[in-house]
Amino acid sequence: MTTDDRKEQTRRRIIMAACEAIAEYGFEGVRMRIVAERAEVSTALLHYHFDTREKLFLEAMKFSFENTGAEEYEAKPPRKNPNTWILARVIDACLPRTAELRRDFVLWQELWLRATRDSDSRLLAIDLYQQMHEWVAGVIDKGIGASEFTACDVGKVADRLLVLTDGYGIRLLLEDPRLSLADARAAVWAAISPDLGITRKFPE
């Protein structure tokens, strides 16, 4: 392994530590010491790689959102009820179901909030939202859009899906006993599926 590889590896370890720390303590709440400890380096190294705290954290945000996996959606839908399958997977991808998605979701919210104060964050957030929207609209359009049943504005459906998963996602973070993951999935399903000409109930 070359020193360049090693350097890149360290850089990445720092960024990932920063992501975890931001989700855990919040943007303003993270201390450089915490990130350094988690990445198992000195605080001086953070400054060596990223100059300032601000720059490190923005890099971390960017990295996090560029690396949230949508790989599993490359999998082919089953022959039976492919539309139902696709919609269910997209909804699931946008809800904080797993610990990892939950972490990303919190990071997301941190960025949203920071966007109200910092213009760099705002531009990043707007761009990110657009990317997410394109991804959702793309999956729906490619997978379901061609269906004989649908005659709707895919963009608007994607928009509504994102808003709903965002709203329910926030509530899921609260771990309010009155709202389960199943409730949230079902509610998003009910609000979206008719628009796509899907009349089936939520699978499982």
Added chain:
Amino acid sequence: MTTDDRKEQTRRRIIMAACEAIAEYGFEGVRMRIVAERAEVSTALLHYHFDTREKLFLEAMKFSFENTGAEEYEAKPPRKNPNTWILARVIDACLPRTAELRRDFVLWQELWLRATRDSDSRLLAIDLYQQMHEWVAGVIDKGIGASEFTACDVGKVADRLLVLTDGYGIRLLLEDPRLSLADARAAVWAAISPDLGITRKFPE
């Protein structure tokens, strides 16, 4: 004016300053000095009244949410299309339309995020969400629920309304040129009004 009145007035001035500061800088970002300056008192007085930073900020959150005005909804709906009028007002009340609502909305989001880290905040957030839900459901139920057209679960409609306004609210905070207030209102309207047996378009 008695000293007790004066004390209460000062206390309130501090709390309101804290609310503004939290919305502006974020929970972790607020410095006691900022709050003190804004309330035109010494930092020592903050500690005299609230002991610790933490306690002050929790009090501020509580105060803010107990004092968000729903007074304007006491006004009587017009004779013509009262259902339409009521729904439009409720939706408007939940979207960050004005500077004040925007500030409260940001504070709200701060609490949501903090709720993922701090159990006191979490309990407050859950309680608050419940209160908002009851308010929305109450207004809908009292104003529209008795209508001959509706036969839906008001609780679920209120739930969906809150989720949608939350989701769109966040996007409105971004001031994304692709999403106007009118778009958000119309989208929420379209997603809610059919459930309530309202077939009219969004007023104005």
Added chain:
DNA sequence: TTGTTCGCTGACTAATTAGTTAGTTAGTCT
């Protein structure tokens, strides 16, 4: 082998922070 580069650290600084304390002063009670 030897000199050089550079990823990396320990020990530092200057600035800022929440919180304390010893008073001052204005309003209240008898």
Added chain:
DNA sequence: AGACTAACTAACTAATTAGTCAGCGAACAA
């Protein structure tokens, strides 16, 4: 009037912070 209470402050401290810098040592080049 005179004693008392308590809202309020200036000046402090102890701790923590982001950021700096001189230098180490392993990898690389010659």
